[in-house]
Amino acid sequence: MDGQAVTITDEVFLVGGPALTAAEDAAIYLISVGETAALIDAGCGRQPDRLLANVAAAGVDAERIKTLLITHCHFDHTGGAAHLRERLGCQVVAHELDARYIEGGDDQVTAATWYGARLPPCPVDRRLAGATETVHLGSRPIEALHIPGHSPGSVAYVMESAGQIVVFAQDVHGPLHPSLLSDHADYQRSLQRLIDLEADILCEGHFGIYRERSEINRFIRSFMT
Numbered sequence: 001m002d003g004q005a006v007t008i009t010d011e012v013f014l015v016g017g018p019a020l021t022a023a024e025d026a027a028i029y030l031i032s033v034g035e036t037a038a039l040i041d042a043g044c045g046r047q048p049d050r051l052l053a054n055v056a057a058a059g060v061d062a063e064r065i066k067t068l069l070i071t072h073c074h075f076d077h078t079g080g081a082a083h084l085r086e087r088l089g090c091q092v093v094a095h096e097l098d099a100r101y102i103e104g105g106d107d108q109v110t111a112a113t114w115y116g117a118r119l120p121p122c123p124v125d126r127r128l129a130g131a132t133e134t135v136h137l138g139s140r141p142i143e144a145l146h147i148p149g150h151s152p153g154s155v156a157y158v159m160e161s162a163g164q165i166v167v168f169a170q171d172v173h174g175p176l177h178p179s180l181l182s183d184h185a186d187y188q189r190s191l192q193r194l195i196d197l198e199a200d201i202l203c204e205g206h207f208g209i210y211r212e213r214s215e216i217n218r219f220i221r222s223f224m225t
């Protein structure tokens with residue numbers, strides 16, 4: 001199967017999403033640093049072979065993927081997590097406030113029911129806690145920033161690549177919904193934290209990749225009330 005990938009920096013690629021894997025998938029990003037690699041989110045899990053073909057198209061051996069960084073529990077980001085954890089033998093990382101719904105296969109809080117699906121429960125190997133934690137890919141630090149609001153345990157992952165600050169914040173746009181346990185005040189504070197990062201590249205879950213700081217700020221501020 002011929003894969004496709006979008007190069008974001010020489011270490012960061014888009015390998016999944018509606019145009020690359022399956023219509024309902026949120027964006028799946030790949031980070032490749034030295035001998036190790038990581039995926040950001042797992043999509044719905046309906047096209048795992050296509051996803052791995054895209055990883056190969058990015059020039060990355062899937063066996064190097066040791067980490068799956070989950071931004072939040074929603075099905076369009078986690079439906080494929082259990083399969084990838086088994087198939088790649090990778091460690092799944094998520095915030096403790098969302099981990100319970102991923103491990104429990106909670107179809108309401110993960111919005112799996114919105115997709116007419118059930119979430120395959122997936123063990124979380126590393127639970128993030130508190131406002132910030134550092135995850136290492138080899139010697140490269142990646143900051144995990146707790147940005148609650150859209151979900152209780154939403155996380156943005158922040159790394160420096162090619163001299164630029166890259167933020168994987170996924171569902172910056174929301175939505176907020178009671179069945180997702182969303183919190184409007186938390187969400188507004190989290191948007192401000194994202195602005196304060198002064199990122200050069202914002203990788204969003206459904207709205208694409210923003211590369212200019214003015215564009216990033218305009219996008220984030222459009223959700224601030």
Ligand SMILES: [Zn+2]
Pocket residue numbers: 026074076077171205206
């Ligand atoms: Zn999403």
Ligand SMILES: [Zn+2]
Pocket residue numbers: 072074150171174
């Ligand atoms: Zn979401």
